[in-house]
Amino acid sequence: xxxxxxxxxxxxxxxxxxxxxxxxxxxxxxxxxxxxxxxxxxxxxxxxxxxxxxxxxxxxxxxxxxxxxxxxxxxxxxxxxxxxxxxxxxxxxxxxxxxxxxxxxxxxxxxxxxxxxxxxxxxxxxxxxxxxxxxxxxxxxxxxxxxxxxxxxxxxxxxxxxxxxxxxxxxxxxxxxxxxxxxxxxxxxxxxxxxxxxxxxxxxxxxxxxxxxxxxxxxxxxxxxxxxxxxxxxxxxxxxxxxxxxxxxxxxxxxxxxxxx
Numbered sequence: 001x002x003x004x005x006x007x008x009x010x011x012x013x014x015x016x017x018x019x020x021x022x023x024x025x026x027x028x029x030x031x032x033x034x035x036x037x038x039x040x041x042x043x044x045x046x047x048x049x050x051x052x053x054x055x056x057x058x059x060x061x062x063x064x065x066x067x068x069x070x071x072x073x074x075x076x077x078x079x080x081x082x083x084x085x086x087x088x089x090x091x092x093x094x095x096x097x098x099x100x101x102x103x104x105x106x107x108x109x110x111x112x113x114x115x116x117x118x119x120x121x122x123x124x125x126x127x128x129x130x131x132x133x134x135x136x137x138x139x140x141x142x143x144x145x146x147x148x149x150x151x152x153x154x155x156x157x158x159x160x161x162x163x164x165x166x167x168x169x170x171x172x173x174x175x176x177x178x179x180x181x182x183x184x185x186x187x188x189x190x191x192x193x194x195x196x197x198x199x200x201x202x203x204x205x206x207x208x209x210x211x212x213x214x215x216x217x218x219x220x221x222x223x224x225x226x227x228x229x230x231x232x233x234x235x236x237x238x239x240x241x242x243x244x245x246x247x248x249x250x251x252x253x254x255x256x257x258x259x260x261x
Contacts, residue, residue: 006227007035010211011087011179016055016065018048018235025051026062029237031230033179038205038212040222042246043232044255049215052232053181056213057089058082069179088177090168090185098157102167105156106142109174110135142170145207146200162193169200173208180204182214186221194218198225219256223247231255 011033018026026048033039041049054060056067058079066073069085088109096105143149146166151159156167165185172180185201186194198221204210216222222229223243231239231246233255239246246252 006037009033010035010070011056011213012068013052013056014066014068016052016062016067018051018055018060018062024235026055026232026235029065029232029235031237031240033211033213034227035211036205036209037227038201038214038225040214040216040226040229041232042216042219042222042229043238046234047232048235049232050183051235053089053183053213053215056082057087057181083175086176086178087181088172088175088179089181089183090165090172091183096156096164096168096171099155101153101155102143102148102151102159102170103136103139103153105167106139106170106174107135109171110139139170139174142173145173145203146170162189162196165189165193165197166200169197169204173204173210177210179211179213182212182216184215184217186216186218194221201225 009032013032014030016026016029017024029048029052031039041052043049051060055062056077058077058081061076066075067077068074069087097108100108143152146169148163148166148170151163156164159167169182169185182201186197189197201212201214202225205212214222214226226243228241229239229243229246230237231249231252233251238251238255239249241249
């Protein structure tokens with residue numbers, strides 16, 4: 001575990017319920033996230049984990065409950081507003097621009113930060129040129145941080161899966177988020193790739209001071225890198241606490257071993 005200081009609550013999820021038609025995806029889910037922590041959301045398939053992230057970043061609008069970010073409370077989060085507030089998201093299924101280079105994919109994460117108008121950007125004159133140079137410098141620092149310098153100009157679609165996941169992380173980091181939502185960052189990876197990604201997640205948390213909310217199936221990874229874990233099963237919360245608390249929770253054990261159903 002790293003040594004950064006965990007702060008006060010930055011994100012507070014209260015009584016969130018979400019239904020699609022008659023099907024309840026989430027029922028009265030409450031938990032909080034503290035500044036600078038790594039907060040994991042775990043649970044069997046169909047537990048509602050991705051739905052929960054989708055409520056936080058404004059993709060889904062819950063029927064009930066509130067989400068507070070830095071003390072400001074929202075009944076409905078708007079996805080563009082969420083991004084502007086400083087919450088970024090990676091996706092389980094990569095949504096990268098496969099024909100574009102690594103640099104350009106990560107640069108696309110800077111769009112929110114670009115102030116000059118499109119006309120000046122296109123001509124690359126005056127303040128727009130200086131601004132673009134500054135953004136490119138920041139993108140290059142992310143590329144160095146993620147150790148993907150040799151692939152800068154390579155179209156993302158030509159990279160191995162583990163490296164594509166790293167580019168996806170880089171694009172989210174380019175937004176300079178205060179909170180980073182990671183949806184199964186280790187999915188489909190071999191052991192070595194998982195170890196690399198775990199290290200990068202901890203380094204982002206440590207060096208950038210970014211608060212991380214993480215969905216992950218690999219329990220070994222979760223127990224190694226998380227400060228606190230919330231457990232969902234069939235859209236309900238069945239556990240919440242430190243990795244040790246959760247590891248010894250009877251409801252969690254039975255949900256994962258299938259003895260409760």
